Amino acid sequence: MRDAFSGTFRDTFKVSILPFSALIFGIFLLMLLVYFANSIQIFQKEGIEIYTTNKWIASEDPEKEFYGVLAAIYGSIYSSVIAVVIALPLSISFAVFVIDYAPSKLKEWFIIATDIMAGLPTIIYGIWGAFVLVPFLKDFVMYPIYNHLSFIPFFSFEPLSGYSFLSAGVLLGIMVTPFASSIIREAYRMIPFKYREAVFSIGATRYEATKILLSYIKPAIVAGVILAFGRAIGETVAVSLVVGNTFNIHPSLFAPGYTISSLIANQFGNAFIYEYMVSALFAAGLSLFFVGLAVNLLGMYILRRRVHE
Amino acid sequence: MRARKSKDRGAKKIETAIETAIETAIETAIETINLNVYYNSNHVIKSVSLQIPENVVFAIMGPSGCGKSTLLRAFNRLIELQENARVEGDIKLYGRSVFEMNPIEVRRQIGTVFQQVNPFPHLSIYENVAMGLKLNKLVKSKDELNRTVEWALKKAALWDEVKDRLNDFASNLSGGQQQRLCIARALALKPEVLLMDEPTANLDPIATEKIEDLIYELKKEYTIIIVTHSPSQAARVADFVAFLYLGKLIEVGPVEKIFENPAENLTEKYLTGRIG
Ligand SMILES: Nc1ncnc2c1ncn2[C@@H]1O[C@H](COP(=O)(O)OP(=O)(O)O)[C@@H](O)[C@H]1O
Ligand SMILES: [Mg+2]
Numbered sequence: 001m002r003d004a005f006s007g008t009f010r011d012t013f014k015v016s017i018l019p020f021s022a023l024i025f026g027i028f029l030l031m032l033l034v035y036f037a038n039s040i041q042i043f044q045k046e047g048i049e050i051y052t053t054n055k056w057i058a059s060e061d062p063e064k065e066f067y068g069v070l071a072a073i074y075g076s077i078y079s080s081v082i083a084v085v086i087a088l089p090l091s092i093s094f095a096v097f098v099i100d101y102a103p104s105k106l107k108e109w110f111i112i113a114t115d116i117m118a119g120l121p122t123i124i125y126g127i128w129g130a131f132v133l134v135p136f137l138k139d140f141v142m143y144p145i146y147n148h149l150s151f152i153p154f155f156s157f158e159p160l161s162g163y164s165f166l167s168a169g170v171l172l173g174i175m176v177t178p179f180a181s182s183i184i185r186e187a188y189r190m191i192p193f194k195y196r197e198a199v200f201s202i203g204a205t206r207y208e209a210t211k212i213l214l215s216y217i218k219p220a221i222v223a224g225v226i227l228a229f230g231r232a233i234g235e236t237v238a239v240s241l242v243v244g245n246t247f248n249i250h251p252s253l254f255a256p257g258y259t260i261s262s263l264i265a266n267q268f269g270n271a272f273i274y275e276y277m278v279s280a281l282f283a284a285g286l287s288l289f290f291v292g293l294a295v296n297l298l299g300m301y302i303l304r305r306r307v308h309e
Numbered sequence: 310m311r312a313r314k315s316k317d318r319g320a321k322k323i324e325t326a327i328e329t330a331i332e333t334a335i336e337t338a339i340e341t342i343n344l345n346v347y348y349n350s351n352h353v354i355k356s357v358s359l360q361i362p363e364n365v366v367f368a369i370m371g372p373s374g375c376g377k378s379t380l381l382r383a384f385n386r387l388i389e390l391q392e393n394a395r396v397e398g399d400i401k402l403y404g405r406s407v408f409e410m411n412p413i414e415v416r417r418q419i420g421t422v423f424q425q426v427n428p429f430p431h432l433s434i435y436e437n438v439a440m441g442l443k444l445n446k447l448v449k450s451k452d453e454l455n456r457t458v459e460w461a462l463k464k465a466a467l468w469d470e471v472k473d474r475l476n477d478f479a480s481n482l483s484g485g486q487q488q489r490l491c492i493a494r495a496l497a498l499k500p501e502v503l504l505m506d507e508p509t510a511n512l513d514p515i516a517t518e519k520i521e522d523l524i525y526e527l528k529k530e531y532t533i534i535i536v537t538h539s540p541s542q543a544a545r546v547a548d549f550v551a552f553l554y555l556g557k558l559i560e561v562g563p564v565e566k567i568f569e570n571p572a573e574n575l576t577e578k579y580l581t582g583r584i585g
Pocket of ligand 2: 377378379424506
């Protein structure tokens with residue numbers, strides 16, 4: 001009887017949430033469709049070159065217009081990778097610190113602080129980044145490294161303005177750390193106590209125990225990285241204040257560049273003057289879908305390999 | 310007092326000699342001296358003084374909540390993972406206070422098998438056993454590691470069942486196999502003492518029997534301290550039994566003595582099922 005009842009209940013529940021799930025999925029599909037539809041014009045004109053060239057020729061004469069957003073795609077990925085590289089160790093250590101080391105009275109405060117950091121309007125980070133972070137990085141990080149190691153391609157660009165991939169990456173890293181950290185922290189907190197005991201029972205030190213327990217929550221860490229990457233690549237305002245907004249494909253961390261999001265934000269206002277620019281910007285946006293898809297597939301691949309190894 | 314008769318003195322001498330002989334013949338593996346454990350203000354283990362001889366199966370029995378797990382976790386200082394726990398008194402491992410030792414060293418010498426079967430589910434069978442060896446740098450080569458893992462799995466009577474699937478996830482084993490894997494994980498470190506906290510509580514009768522047979526095998530080389538809330542299990546596997554009730558040590562002695570002729574009323578009541 002009870003089983004039958006709970007079965008019915010579950011079915012009813014399933015039916016009642018189904019429309020919402022369908023709705024969300026539908027909205028997503030529609031959005032994708034809109035992007036496709038609006039990109040067609042530029043694809044017909046340029047083909048794949050919208051993604052494979054680095055040109056930005058806005059002209060009154062539609063014949064002369066040409067848009068290639070490769071530099072922005074490059075900049076988006078570059079700055080987001082820097083962000084993840086910075087955010088990953090920060091968020092893992094912060095998560096472990098809050099759960100294992102912070103005095104229990106302060107624990108909640110740390111968590112609230114992370115939530116506030118995550119919720120701050122991004123313009124706040126942007127202004128702080130432009131006025132504090134960029135000058136700081138320029139004087140105390142970029143120039144010292146550049147002066148000594150400029151023969152290495154990563155450091156080969158003279159950081160004249162400080163606006164650069166590195167500035168964008170560091171700022172993004174700081175911005176996405178609270179998100180990655182929350183996911184990792186909650187997973188770390190949820191590890192059943194029996195595994196903690198097991199680790200210590202075989203003579204692990206605190207540090208070793210943490211390492212083993214982190215390997216147990218690897219799926220959450222991968223999820224945290226994907227989320228962080230997604231947020232970093234989608235971030236607009238803050239990045240456009242520190243990245244330099246220059247069509248530039250350069251290996252150096254200190255070179256200025258562009259990102260897709262900041263490109264769209266900067267160009268959208270005047271795009272309607274031109275014949276093809278709106279379509280080009282939609283196509284640029286569409287590329288973010290692809291990058292996001294690729295990152296998620298990569299994450300799934302990492303997790304699957306783990307199951308089969 | 311000093312003016313004893315020489316006859317008495319002779320008897321005393323012999324007595325002391327016998328005592329010394331017994332002491333040297335049967336070593337004490339673990340000894341607790343006036344041990345008290347509190348969780349905050351909750352007094353859970355009350356002045357327990359206990360001697361556990363070497364190479365026996367020593368059962369700690371008592372009703373649920375009487376402090377068996379707490380007592381066991383005090384032995385190798387795992388209790389210190391509980392932030393609210395406080396331990397008073399002393400615990401000696403072969404005469405040496407565990408509180409003067411590095412807790413990591415203590416846990417290496419006193420292995421633990423838990424009530425909640427807990428191999429690391431995300432690691433392979435092999436890795437589960439190898440982990441402790443690597444952490445404690447107990448092996449010098451990959452080859453020695455392989456041999457020790459095999460040795461431990463054989464000791465835990467699991468080798469034959471897993472030798473073809475060492476890289477399979479531990480979580481794919483049955484409950485009983487997982488528990489034997491945990492035993493192998495503990496044995497790999499070559500501990501002197503093995504603590505087992507209700508190791509069969511979550512297993513079916515057949516798996517239980519296997520573990521009990523294994524305990525019988527292992528006592529030749531290890532001191533096994535097993536916690537159980539089942540008197541019949543204590544009777545089956547143990548050489549010595551301690552009865553713990555509400556945190557107090559009520560009675561301790563050889564298994565026949567306790568079961569056939571308990572000195573304490575409480576023990577008798579417990580064994581006949583009138584408490585607990
Ligand atoms: N971490 C803890 N914090 C507070 N009280 C605890 C904790 N662990 C156990 N206790 C209490 O200590 C008593 C003994 O517990 P335990 O040693 O687990 O008993 P047993 O293993 O005999 O069932 C119980 O009353 C239990 O509620
Ligand atoms: Mg218990």
